[in-house]
Amino acid sequence: MTLPDPQNSQEITPPAKIPYRPLIITLLMQTLATMAAFSAPTLAPEIARDLQVDGNLIGFFVSTVYGIGIFSAVLSPDFIVKFGAVRVGQFVMLGVVAMLLIAGSGGVAALALCAFVLGSGYGATAPVSTHLLIPRTNPRVLNLVFSIRQIGVPLGGVLGALLLPVLAVSFGWRMAFYVQIIPSIILILYFQYYRTAWDADRTPTHKLFKAEGLRPLYLLRDNPVIRLLAIASFCYAGIQLCFIGFMALHLTDETGLDLVAAGQVLALYQIAGVTSRPLWGWLADKYISPIKLLGILGLVMAAAALAAGQFSESWPIWGLLLVSMIAGATASGFTGIAYGAYAFYGGKYRTEATALGSSAMFSGVLILPTSFGLLVGYLDHYWLAYGILALIATASGVMLLAAKVPAVESSGK
Numbered sequence: 001m002t003l004p005d006p007q008n009s010q011e012i013t014p015p016a017k018i019p020y021r022p023l024i025i026t027l028l029m030q031t032l033a034t035m036a037a038f039s040a041p042t043l044a045p046e047i048a049r050d051l052q053v054d055g056n057l058i059g060f061f062v063s064t065v066y067g068i069g070i071f072s073a074v075l076s077p078d079f080i081v082k083f084g085a086v087r088v089g090q091f092v093m094l095g096v097v098a099m100l101l102i103a104g105s106g107g108v109a110a111l112a113l114c115a116f117v118l119g120s121g122y123g124a125t126a127p128v129s130t131h132l133l134i135p136r137t138n139p140r141v142l143n144l145v146f147s148i149r150q151i152g153v154p155l156g157g158v159l160g161a162l163l164l165p166v167l168a169v170s171f172g173w174r175m176a177f178y179v180q181i182i183p184s185i186i187l188i189l190y191f192q193y194y195r196t197a198w199d200a201d202r203t204p205t206h207k208l209f210k211a212e213g214l215r216p217l218y219l220l221r222d223n224p225v226i227r228l229l230a231i232a233s234f235c236y237a238g239i240q241l242c243f244i245g246f247m248a249l250h251l252t253d254e255t256g257l258d259l260v261a262a263g264q265v266l267a268l269y270q271i272a273g274v275t276s277r278p279l280w281g282w283l284a285d286k287y288i289s290p291i292k293l294l295g296i297l298g299l300v301m302a303a304a305a306l307a308a309g310q311f312s313e314s315w316p317i318w319g320l321l322l323v324s325m326i327a328g329a330t331a332s333g334f335t336g337i338a339y340g341a342y343a344f345y346g347g348k349y350r351t352e353a354t355a356l357g358s359s360a361m362f363s364g365v366l367i368l369p370t371s372f373g374l375l376v377g378y379l380d381h382y383w384l385a386y387g388i389l390a391l392i393a394t395a396s397g398v399m400l401l402a403a404k405v406p407a408v409e410s411s412g413k
Helices: 020-042 044-051 055-083 085-105 108-122 125-136 139-149 152-171 173-178 181-193 211-222 224-254 259-286 290-308 317-332 335-345 347-379 383-402
Strands: none
Touching: 020 044, 020 055, 020 085, 020 108, 020 125, 020 139, 020 152, 020 181, 020 224, 044 152, 044 173, 044 224, 055 085, 055 108, 055 125, 055 211, 055 224, 055 347, 085 108, 085 125, 085 173, 085 181, 125 139, 125 335, 125 347, 139 259, 139 335, 152 173, 152 259, 152 317, 211 224, 211 347, 224 259, 224 290, 224 317, 224 335, 224 347, 224 383, 259 290, 259 317, 259 335, 290 317, 290 335, 290 383, 335 347, 347 383
């Protein structure tokens, strides 16, 4: 696979091995930002009890973060060109710090405001990572590198699911938000150490909000493969956040598990997403087109959704854990190879293609979890809502498997 010259950046010869420094720092950014975003869903039972609101309304928090992220994703390549990827990454982390301070200091209105604050920077995480990683990544390990970077999403969820409920029970849910501030500030300083070297390709004279600022949308219009990926990403990401955003409530409501036990099941979901992503990336680099692999994952995701809709108090714990693991490996595990495909098929506009990918995923998260929460609240059960998710995943998987697109070439194939 031959990658074009990076747009608006210096050409960097890809190393023979994985570019560890930019990979680590972008992985940390994704982990901390995602942990902050998933804090409210993980703590939903405690927040709902304390503030006396319907816990299903937490779906609106998640949707707000990703809804605002749609716009920050599309606009971020323009800012990356002008200010540099490192500076934009620091802005992302400043938004995380502000969100955590606001969330822990108030009530329902504060939670709504902090969702807006976090979303204003969250959409830039993937474009920042792509801009830093692609010129430094050997094409033979492209999907593996992107899959490792995307581990930050389930890893942030794992940390949140394991630590935040315990902190909430011991010290209150507000403190569970506050403890995340320190590592976020440390990462801002860590970014600064590399700013001179990694932002050397920035163009300070670049004019914001000109025609090139809409390049991600032009790709959606003009590139059929990118358009296909955008449709599937919309569906898969929405399903992913339905699992994450409602699993704790679903398990406590339907199976009799307490908050800590439900958090542990949710953690296994995230762990499966963490461990599966490098595997999917390796397979996509070596043996199978990422497009086809994404189609297979969609079909397995559908089966997991059907099973989740049948959860009840009669289910053994091993059954809950198994379904959670399968759901995590598919609904949470797909994004690394998806971003790798965006970067490849986007050509010289790979940062912009990744921004479009984030925007498509966030659009799914905006619509599906909110619709899922409203449907569950209206029907007072989960099985039909999960059945609809299964239909969506099946349709997306079949579409990808039937698509006629060129395979990503690799020496390992």
